[in-house]
Amino acid sequence: MDHNNHVQRSKRLKAIIRALDNGPRRVVELAELTGTSAITIRRDLTELAERGALERTHGGAKAASARGAEFPFVLRESELYATKVALAQAGRELVHGGQSVLIDNGTTTLAVARELAGAGVTTLALSLHAAAALASRPGNEVIVPGGTIEGDDLSFTGIGAMETIRAMRFDIAFIGACSADPAHGLTVATWPDAQIKRAALESSARTVLITTATKFSRTSAHRFGSYDDLDTIITTADAPVSAIYEARQAGVEVITVPLSAILDH
Template sequence: MSKNNILPLPRERRLEILAELQQEGAVRVTALAERFRVAEETIRRDLDKLSEEGHLARTHGGALSVRSERFDLPAAVRKSSQAAEKRRIAQQALIHIEPHDVVALDASTTVLEMVCLMPDMPLTVITYSLDVVRLLVDRPQIKVISTGGELDPTSVCLVGPIAEETIRRFSINKLFCSAKGIDLERGYSEASTAHASIKKLLMQQADQVYLLADHSKFGVRSMTYSGKLDCANVVVTDDATDTRYLDALTKAGVETEVVSVRDRSH
C-alpha cells in the first residue's frame, strides 16, 4: 500500500503487482484485493491487462511471473516460423501449470517457448528434450528428469526404447506437446517413427494432454501418426486457424483455446 494509506491509481497498482510478482513469483487475486482494498474483479482486470502486455501468466486464482529473456531460446526456435503465434500459445499454455504438477514436455519449438517463460516453482518436469533440460538449469525449484536414450541431433532430443522405458515409470499429470501435422481424418502426426512412438506413449501416460499447435500445423499430414484427435484433452492454437478444424476438434470432444496474435504483418 502506498504512503499515508492513499489508494494507488490503477497504473501504480499494476506496477506494485509486478514488483510483488518479481519478488514472490506468484500472486493471488484474493490477497491483492485485500491489500489494495478494491474488488476482486478490479484485480482480475489488472491481471488480464498485464497478461495481454506479456508481463505475467494468468492462472485461475491469480498469476505467475514469466521469463522474457529471448536469448535463452535455442537458435532453432529463434529462427522458427510463426514465432509470434508460438509465443502467445506458450503464454496461454502456462495458465494450466500449477505448483507440484508432474509435467511432461516434448521437444517442439512451441514447448521450448513455453519453457523459456516458465517461472521457477515447485514442479517436476519429465522430458526427452536436451534443450528443455538446458533451459531449466537455472530454476532450482523445478525437478528435472531426463529420459536418456538415443540422440536425435536434428531435434536435440533423446528417443528410442530407453527413453520410452523411462517414461513408463512415471505417473504424469499433464503433457504439453505439439505435432508436425494435424489431419481431421487421421489425427496427429510426426516426421519419424521414433518421434511418433514416444509422443503416443506420452499421450497414453498423461492424465491431461495439452497440444500446442499454430495454424500452420492444421491440414498437414506428416509421415507417421501418433494419435487420433481425441487423444488430446485441450488444443491451444491461434486465431488464424480455420474454424472447421476447431469445429472438428469440438465434435471429437477436445476443448479448444484460441489466442489472439496482434502483431500479424497482414
C-alpha cells in the same frame, strides 16, 4: 545478435536451402539471390553443411542427399517466434506448482519450457533444449530420459525414453506435432518420434496439443493419435474453423490465442 537480425539470418538460410532443391548452386548465385556478400554465403554454407542441411561442392553447394526435418532446428525455432511465445504463455496458465509435467520435443514446446522455468514443477524433458530451459531458474525438478539423442534438435528418441515415460505419470503433457489435420489425425515425420508421443499420451492425465495454425493443413507419415486422445488444444484464433469444430465435436477443449496477443511480442 538481436532478434530482428536473427530473423533476417534465418530467412536467408531458408532461402539457400530452398534454392538448392532446384539443383546445385554456386556461391555467386546464392549471394545474388539473397542480396548478401560471398563471404557471408560461404559462412552460411559451412554452418548448414555442419548441420546436415546441405552438402558443400567446389565453389558452392547442393541439396543434402538425405535430410530429416525440412529445416535445421535453429531455423525452425525462429519461425513464427512471437506466435510460439503467445501460445506458451497460454499453456503456462494451465500449470500449477507441484504438478508433474511432460514437455515434448519441438520448438513450440520449447517455448513452453521457457515459460515454466522456476514454476516449482516436476518435469520430464524430451529434449536437452527443453531441459536447459526448465533448469535455467531454481524451482523445478528436471528429469531427462536415458538413451540416444538426435543430433539436430537434441531430442530423446530411443527405447530408454519410452521406458522412462511409461514409468512415470504426468498431471499434464504438452505435445507437439508435425501436423494435426482432422482427417488424418496427429502425425509426425519419423516412426521413433511417433512412438515417443504415443507413450506420452498414454501416461498423462491431461494431454495438451500446442500448435501453430499452420499444422492443421499438413500431413506427415507417421500417425501417433487422433483428436480423441487429446484433452486440450492451444492454438491461434486464425486456425481453420473446420479443425476447431472437429476438435470440439471430439470433446476437446480448444483454447485460441487472439492475434492481438501475438502482435504484443
